[in-house]
Amino acid sequence: GENVEQHPSTLSVQEGDSAVIKCTYSDSASNYFPWYKQELGKGPQLIIDIRSNVGEKKDQRIAVTLNKTAKHFSLHITETQPEDSAVYFCAASIVGNQFYFGTGTSLTVIP
């Protein structure tokens, strides 16, 4: 099956700085890559996703980039705020099939 690796496991940034989280996947057939944010005591919530037919997608301060050749994708958060502090998970799937999740990145934004 698919194997998704995520780095780093923890990340601390100063408020206003950027944060980057990277994931790699093993199955070249994967074509859907969502990112989830999980706040303490809550379930994961989708924040952005990208399909394999595009290389980049932006939504305000959040962007995701995808490199199909290298089989990696990244989450970029600009102008970080304390409320961005959470655990972030990447996932990969073939549309219509199960998700494979990374192990998560605990992001702390220091005011």
Next chain:
Amino acid sequence: NAGVTQTPKFRILKIGQSMTLQCTQDMNHNYMYWYRQDPGMGLKLIYYSVGAGITDKGEVPNGYNVSRSTTEDFPLRLELAAPSQTSVYFCASSSRGGRVSDTQYFGPGTRLTVL
């Protein structure tokens, strides 16, 4: 819409006891999932269902059972609880009905401890 709801939020079981984790969604989604989340690990798929009456195993199904008698409900059953089943359990749902949409919506989770 309440989205995906799960009960209970917390539970402590003794080894060998049984329990059912409840999951309900009000979005008329046909796909539903059960995941477990262990510390420092990602979510692992236990079971999933593509519609009422249809269920299938995920990555880690041993020790669990599911049923799907209605579109809304997808309970997860633990028959003989073991310490290895101590985890946080998440239910999720998504809509697929000829129109591709892979967004999964998660419930708030059930924290289960087996002693």
